[in-house]
Amino acid sequence: MTGPAAVQTNIAEAEGSHAPGADAGLVEALVALVGRDNVLTGEEDRRAYAHDRLPFANFRARSGRLAGVMPRLAVRPGSTEEVAAIVRHARQNAIQLIPFGNGSGVLGGAIPLAHEVMVDLRRLDKIISVDPQNAMITVEAGMNGAEFEAALNAEGFTCGHLPQSIEISTVGGWVACRGGGQASSRYGKIEDIVLGLKAVLPDGRLLEVRPLARRSVGPSIRDLMVGGEGAFGIITEVTLRIWKKPEVERGVVLAFPSLEAAWETARLIMQAELRPTIARLYDAAESAERTQGLEEFATRPILGIFAFSGTEPMVSVEQEMSLAIAKAQGAVVAPDGPYHHWKENRYVAYSQKWQAAGYYNDTIEVTGNWSAIPGMYAAMEAAVRAIYPNIHFGAHWSHIYPEGACQYMTIRLPPMPEAEALPLHARLWEAIQSLTLDHGGSIAHHHGVGVFRNPWLARELGVGLDILQAIKDTLDPGNLMNPGKLGLRPAAGAVDVRRGG
16 A cells, blocks of 8 residues: 555654663673763664654654654764674674664665664774775765765865765765765766775675676675665775866856757767766756846746866867757857856755745655656646645756656645645655656665655565565564665564555
């Protein structure tokens, strides 16, 4: 059952006072492994780990409730060896664990559902080695993303992965949710950047995938962890590709006569083997917010922002070829104010502003092929307006590839009683995710699955979900590693924060 009628039945709530306290034996065992300062048992400390940035959880928090439950405690290891020791103790004592980076996920992947122990990895925050000859860097999983990129920039490099959440996320979190940065059209998503990793398996053994220039030794073990969201192990160390920091970067603002012209331009640019660093197309609603007073958009209402970077003459060649494609589709170059505004605010999350004002603001990103995107977008806009005619609905396409693009949508309901808003919110998610699959797309591009996308995983993956569950059951027979996430079996007695059964 995945329809909106099931929403209120399946949403569970738990106040912090209902959470079981950590028994003294568990606390002392963990203290012996990581030190007393790194075992957090107080209610205020635990509450900080009881949520991530899932918008639904923020809606519930306005009325003083949790979307999940309180964790038993939080433990902060300082090395791979300490992570392994924690995992071995948990396995021996049937203790459920959730790896925690910085809580920046928006799908509930770090929300405790069964009073799990949170394994906070932020003490693993060091760059281990930089290897310019082989163009790679090895870093601990808990390092802050912005600090990581700044350290690389100081050495003349970039990792190419620049998500909006870079200032509040960790490198390991990028990998665990199979994330995508704003420059993915040039550098790829995180799965294209990860060369190797270390992870602690559910039995405490260390998995090491050595960073090499490709290999042909069976299916990719690395990809079990990249996007695994902690269900198959805890990532502690990652080796990533690096690139020289661009010597030149130029932004261009384009005004398109229609969305169809903008989509066609993006498709032709990527299929011409050009790789803009930034490629962002906005629908009419989102374009209007960003182009007020610019006369070029009076007759060409669709905004496109492109950036080209690297070294000369390549930058100029890519820019000239891309602009020729755009002009053939009826686009004109406009003043570059929208580019500079975007660049200055590229790491600002606007959802929190609306949520703090009482609105029900959420974002949903999906992906589809170029042939499907026009019909998919039109169907979704019609569906959400049928659910709530006065809704704010806007979309942009900020990750483009030769075969298709990510469609990133904002939905926003006005302030209203929670009892009215949450069923509407559930229906909106149901419509958008179902229509994505109806049009042959994927229900997630870079935010991952967490718990909020669970209802659609079986349809998305088919027998593939059975394969993942079989791997999970073999590696983690006690279902102790972040249970109930990624569409996998929940722990016994776990609460359900999903929209459907």
